Amino acid sequence: MIQAYVNIFIIFSLMFLGYFLSFKQWFSNRSADVFSKILLNLSLPFSMFLNITANFNKSEFLSLFSGMIIPLVSMTITYLTSLAYRSLMNVEQTRRGTFTTMFTCSNTIFIGLPINLAVFGEKAVPYVLLYYIVNTSIFWTIGIYEIAKDNSQLHETTMTFHPLVALKKIFSPALIGFMIGLAWMFTGVKVPSFLQQFGNYLAELTTPLSMFTIGIMVYFNGIKNLKLNRDIVGVLLGRYLLSPLIVWLLGFIFPVSSLMLAVFMVQSAMPVQNSVPILARAYKADQEFAASSLGYSVLIYLLYIPLLLKIIYAL
Template identity: 50%
Template sequence: MVATYLNILVIFAMIIIGYILSAKKWFNNKMIDAFSKLVLNIALPLNMYLNMIEKFEHDEFLTLATGIVLPAVSIVVTFILSKVFCSLFKVSTNRRGVFQTMFTASNTIFMGLPITTAVFGEHAIPYALLYYMCNTSFFFTVGISLIASDREGASMTWKFDWRDLVRKLLNPALVGFFIGLLWMLLELPKIKPLLDFSRYMGGLTTPLSLFIIGMIVYQTGWKSIKFNHEVAGVLLGRYLVSPLVVYLLSFIIPVPVLMLKVFMLQSAMPVQNSMAMLARAYGADEVFATSSLIYSILSYLVVIIVYLFLWI
C-alpha cells in the first residue's frame, strides 16, 4: 500500500514541478509545444521500443500470447460502451473523440507498470505488458483518429482514405512499439549502444509528460480545470466500466487468477499522461483533456484503496 501511494505521489510531484517552473516563467507555450514534439516524436517511440525488447523474451511472449485475447476484447467492448455513454452524458460533439479515448484507454505504463509491480511483484510484469500492448495499439490508432476528429468536426462526412489510415498507423509511437515487437519476435541481437541511447532518450518520456501537464494546468489556469458531467463520465469509464468489462468477460475467456487481477488493475488506471499533449497537438479540447487527466489522478488516491481492499 505504501509503495503504491509513493508511486502516485512521485507523479504528483513532477506535475507540481512543471506548474511551479511555469509560474516562475521558466516555461511558456512555446516550451510546451517543443517538449510535446520531443516526447511524441522521439522519447515515447524509443521508450516503447525499449519496453518490448527488454521486458519480453521470445519464448515467454509466445507462451503468454493466448492471454492477450481477454484485454483485446475488453478494450473493444469498452470502446463500444463509450459511444453509449457519450449519449447518456450528452457529451459535446467537439469533445466526443477525446471522451471516448479517455473512457477506453488506460495509463498502462507511466502509472500502470510501477503500481502493478508494487502490488503484485516483478512476476506480474509480463501480464501487465500484455494489457499494455492492446491498450497501446488502440490508443495510437483508433484513439489518435478520435482525437483528431474533434478538430475536424463530428458533423463532417467520413470518407475512407488509405493514405490517411497509413499516416495514422505510422505515428512515431506506434512505429517504435511495432519495431520493438518485431525485434523481439525475430530475436535480433540487442545492440548495446542502441539500447543505451533508447534508455536515455526514452527516460525523458515520463518526466517531460508530467512537466507538460503541470505547464498546461498553469497556462490554462486552475479556474478552467473544472469538474463537470463529462469528466464524471470519463471517471466512470476508467474506474468502473473498464474493470467490470474485464471481470465479466473472464467468465467467457478464462485466464489464471493473477493474470485477471493484473488485467483488472491495468484497465482501471487513470487517463493516459499524453492526452493533454495529443489534444493540444491535434487541435482538440485540451482543457477538457487536462481536467479529466488531473481529476483521474486525484481520484485514484481513493480508488486504489478500494481496489486493494476488493482484489488483493
C-alpha cells in the same frame, strides 16, 4: 503494497514538480511539446527495445498475445456502453463524440507506463504495450472519427481524416522499437554493451518526462478553469469504474496470468488521453469540455489509484 504506494507518490511528486516549475516559469507550453517528442521518439522506443530483449525469450513472448483479446473485447464493450450512456443521459450533441472517446480510451503511456513500472516492475512492460496497441488503434481510428463528428460541418472534418494518419499514429516509434526488439530477441544475439548503456540512459527519461509533461499541461490548462458537470462525471465513471470492472469480469472468461490481468485493469483505469483537447480544438469540437475532463481525471487519479490497487491486491 506499501512500497507500491510510495512509488506512486514519488511519481506524482514529479507531476507536481512539473506543475510548480511551470508556475515559476521554468517550463512553458513549448516545454511540454519538446518533452513529448523526446519521450515518444527516443526514450520510449529504447525502453521497449531493451525491455523485450532483456526480459523475454521466444516462447514467453508468444504466450503474451493470447491475452490481447481482453483489452480488445473490454474496449469494445466500453465503447458500446458509452453510446448507450450518452443517449440515455442526453449528452450534448456538440460533445458526444468527444465524450465517447474519453469514456473509452485511456492514457496508456504518459501515465500508464510510469504507474505500472512503479507498481509491478519491468515485467509489466510487455503487458502495458499489448493494451497500448489496442487502445491506440481504437483511439486513432474510431476515437478521432467520433471527435470529428462533434463538428456540425461534418463534411469538412471528415476530409481531414486519412487512414494513413491513423496508421502512422498506431505504428508509433514506441511500437517500432518494440518490434525491432522482438526481431532482435528472435535472433538470440546479445545486445552490444554500448547500445545497452546508451539506451538505458534514454529509457530512464521516460518517467520524469511523462510526469513533467502532465504537470505542465495541468498548469497551463488552469485548475481554476476546470468546470465540473454531469458529462464529466460520466467520463470519470467510464474511466474509473466501468472500464476496470469489465476487464476484471473478462478475466473469468479468458484466463490469463494474474500479473497480466492486473496490468490490464490498471491500464484500463487511466486518466483521459492527453491528445483529446488538442484534437477537440483541431476539429472544432468542445475543447473546454475535453480540457476539463482531462484535468479532473488527472487530479482525481492521485486519490483513485491507491483504492484500485487495494482492490487488485485483494482479488
